Amino acid sequence: MTTNIYFNRWFSVSYHYMNMIRDNPDGNEFKFFGTHPDTNHLSLQACDYSEQEPVLHGTEYVDYAVDFCRRHEIDIFIPRLKMLEIAKEAHRFDAIGTKVMVCRDIELLESMLEKDQFYETLQGTGVVPIPEYYVVETAKQFKEAYETLVQSGHRVCFKPTNSEGGMGFRIIDNELDDLANLYDWVSLSVSFEQVYSTLSAVESFSKLMVMELLEEDEFSIDCLSDAEGRLIVAVPRRKSTGRIYVLDDVPELTEIARNVAEKCRIPYVFNIQVKYNKGVPKLLEINPRMSGGLFITCLCGVNMPYLAVKTIMGQPFERPVPQWGVKASYLELPIVMKG
Incomplete structure (x- = not known):
């Protein structure tokens, strides 16, 4: 049985995420659908079907997404664009049998998209230090x-x-x-x-x-949670020189991820960005979606995009154990465009 997955107007790195889900160790079959205003966008090159996305706003955009999911019998919708509008009307996707990989706590999602509001939410909670x-x-x-x-x-x-x-x-x-x-x-x-x-x-x-200004090491902590927002695994990714990244076990950052998960209950995949100043890791932002560098993080042996899909489908799996001490980078990959 093939599962249909839809990515709307994503970054180019979704090319990697689709292929990571497609090349899964269980042999499960997936068909990928994508939309973007630019029909030559690289994210669409990993899709089995793609179409040009119209420029719409508010409910009109949600109407389009619901119709797309209905027409193509989408099982899982992984949105990036218009996450808030989609979350507010997630019941419309439920009604047609499409599972939406989005945080449904509207107040929380709104605050994460407005950084000052989110800082106010966490200020004084002890979850993570906040910069002045x-x-x-x-x-x-x-x-x-x-x-x-x-x-x-x-x-x-x-x-x-x-x-x-x-x-x-x-x-x-x-x-x-x-x-x-x-x-x-x-x-x-x-x-x-x-x-x-x-x-x-x-x-x-x-x-x-x-x-x-936070002037010391910068980390992205890529996190996987279950549908209720309980943390499954967190992997810190340190930005080193140039394009070099280091994946190491940093207990105080894992503790921050655990604190954020307990406080916010963000489901599926999310990303915490922190930067050190005077030895203290302070919050930059939290992204309630797959991060742009998640494909690097997954080199530790944890396929977060695929495990997130298994999570939303209610399929059990063993808690993943990251392989620490990975130093990684990336190169441009030339591809012949389809179409």
């Missing part, structure tokens, strides 16, 4: 937040409250040589005066989080 931060919407507020953080002895960075990945992230560096910078690689660093001048040109702007 301020949310600003005016140039005056930005200046006050920056000066407060500097007075506390921090270097300063900022990012939008609702960005994904590294979008909008900048580091304030007042030692920049503007001319030398023009001849160097594109940098994330900007001076305070550059930022303040730009922000002062408008009365207000979309929320920014101004926060202490």
